[in-house]
Amino acid sequence: MNPNPYFLTKQFRKIGAILSTILLCFCCTIEADEKDKYYNLTEALQHPTDVQYLYLEASEGGNELTTLPEEIGNLQNLQTLNLNNNQFTTLPEEIEKLQKLQQLYLGGNPSLIDQKEKIQKLLPNVIIQF
Secondary structure (H helix, E strand, O other): OOOOHHHHHHHHHHHHHHHHHHHHHHHHHHHHHHOOEEOOHHHHHHOOOOOOEEEOOOOOOOOOOOOOOHHHHHOOOOOEEEOOOOOOOOOOHHHHHOOOOOEEEOOOOHHHHHHHHHHHHHOOOOEEEO
16 A cells, blocks of 8 residues: 555545445435335325325324325325324225225224224235234
């Protein structure tokens, strides 16, 4: 390795530029991957054809949803819907319009256990976790 300080500085700049490029590419990839994921119902309903993954799981101290609007059926490309740990007592029948839905998470919604059969009939091809 060349002990010349100018040479070392030049090499460190090259390494820094390479690392910056890698980081920028990584961030752009994450942003691109996140475009079809939504964590807010209002925002998701404003972009119904973009939504593939909708995560509405209530976190500790967060809002707990009790109902879904009928417009949920407009999310034509929705594949995964996470409604864990909310306070749902029923789901709108429009949920059966979600033809691309593959996974539905309903854990932590004790009132929905009584409606398990009804929900499974509405969504016969969906993996449902209660």
